[in-house]
Amino acid sequence: MKTSGPILRGTDEVRFGRKYMGMVAMPEYIERGISQLVDKADKKQLRHDYLRIADALSGERPKAESLVKPGTPLTPHSIEYGARESIAFLASSSPATYGVIFNILTELADRLPGFRPDSILDFGCGPATALWAAQEVWPQLSKYRGIDVSEDMLKCAEALLDKIPEENRAKEIDFMRYLAPQTEAKEQSKLVISAFTLSELPSDSVRKTTVENLWSQTSDTLVLIDRGTPDSARMIADARAQLLELGGVHTFAPLPHDQPDPTTNAQAWLHFSQRAQRPTFTMRVKRAKSNIEDLKYSYVVVRRGPRPVAEPRLSVESYTWPRVLLPPLKRKGHVIVDVCTFQGNVERWTFTKSHDKQAYRDARKANWGDLFPARAKVGRGPSGLHAVT
Ligand SMILES: C[S@@+](CC[C@H](N)C(=O)[O-])C[C@H]1O[C@@H](n2cnc3c(N)ncnc32)[C@H](O)[C@@H]1O
Incomplete structure (x- = not known):
């Protein structure tokens, strides 16, 4: 594997490694469809439901009461998506979760130009957010299966399917309430995704079994996404470690190696941020003045097979x-850039104008989350993600 040698900068490599994509807006037809669903809801109730979801997710604030079973407390991170919560999720959160999923699927499509998932399984699909994103990234998708325990979420997903122009819509789409147990190879999906759902599972042991099951459903690539909090980042790191332990699997993103995650013992945690455009209904329910939302997230993408060895192709070199x-x-x-290297280390690199103008210019353009095809020319020191000693 190539780890040293000259690197061309300011060129195709820098563009290829860029993950940053600025603000993401939902497809207009989905936004219109959600707006129609949200318009039917009682505005006061919707605001109340949104606050209850935010409360349940916050972990610090007092526990809220379930709307589905009055009198039952909602423990943090445990939300039952009934009809009202599903609409509140659509109105308040789906534009931002869409932005994150769109970013990660675009990273996959950009770095693997030959990769076209003919079948997608989406666990905890909610209103089928990953379907909307996948269809934008890979038009002419053929098969999508959404799994969600909430019947009301699935009703929203089905109502919104009609809004997708027929020429964009996957040919075979179905929804199920439960994930089938371990599956046979012919039943596997090329791309399995689970977004913002692992942290909603009740315990680490349920998460472990779910990750194992999701991997058994995957013929090629598994994408796990969750919130950008320390807890959720830890859940993603645990899932990555669990999958790597199985062997015959490699990390595609975000870490550029298959070593233990060097950030798990750090003061900060591994997460990124995506900017999304808030539609009017989101601004209303959140009483927000700005139409911009930055959603922090953690993620891992693993693929079956050995880690590709370096060839003079950007899609392989970028590993x-x-x-x-x-x-x-x-x-x-x-410019000071904190990176995780291919060798599995977290390092702080400093690029000075006087030392190397091109590297300095590239570093100035680098964004949080990018793959960065440069090597430190000047100092290396402890990163902002110091290990906790
Ligand atoms: C925060 S929403 C995320 C929806 C969508 N993936 C997105 O990113 O926009 C989490 C979803 O996971 C679903 N969920 C939670 N536990 C589940 C389980 N055990 N099986 C299937 N779905 C589950 C919830 O009903 C909810 O629709």
Whole structure:
């Protein structure tokens, strides 16, 4: 595997490694469909339901009461999506979760130009957010199966299917309430995704069994996404470790290696951020003045098979490029970039204008989350993600 040698900068590599994509807006037809569903809801109730979901997710604030079973407390992270909660989720959260899923699927499509998932399984699909994103990234998708325990979420998903123009819509779409147990190879899906759902499962042991099951359903690529909190980042790191232990699997993103995650003992945690455009209904329910939302997230993408060895192709070379772990610190005359390297280390790299103008220019343009095809020319020191000793 290539780990040293000259790297061309300011060119195709830098563009290829860029994950940053600015603000993401939902497809207009989905936004219109959600707006129609939200319009039917009682506005006061909707606001109340949104606050209850936010409360349940916050973990710190007092526990809320379930709307489905009055009198039953909702423990943090445990939300039952009845009809009202499903509409509240659509109105308040789906534009931002869409933005994150769209970013990650685009990273897959950009770095693997030959990869076209003919079948997608989406666990905890909610209103089928991953379907909307996947259809934008890979038009002419053929098969999608959404799994969600909430019948009301699935009703929303079905209502919104009609809004997708027929020429864009996958030919075979179905929804199920439960994930089938371990599956046979012919039943596997090329791409399995679970977004913002692992942290809603009741315990680590249920998460472990679910990840194992999701992997058994995967013929090629598994994408796990969750919130950008320390807890959710830990759940994603645990899932990655569990999958790597199985063997015959490699990490595609975000870490550029299959070593233990060097950030698990750090003061900060591995997460990224995606900007989404808030539609009017989201601004209303959140009483937000800005139409911009930055959603923090953690994720891992693993693929079956050995880690590709370096060939002079960007899609393979990029497997060895460092990942930018924090927003670069841009100072006068120098830029500080915290990265995770292919060797499995977290490092702080400093690029100075006086030392190498091109590397300095590239570093100034680097974004949080990018793969960054440069090597430190000047100092290496402890990163902003210091290990806790
Ligand atoms: C936060 S929503 C995320 C929806 C969608 N994936 C997105 O990112 O927009 C989590 C979803 O997971 C579903 N869920 C929670 N536990 C589940 C389980 N054990 N099996 C299937 N779905 C589950 C919930 O009903 C909810 O629709």
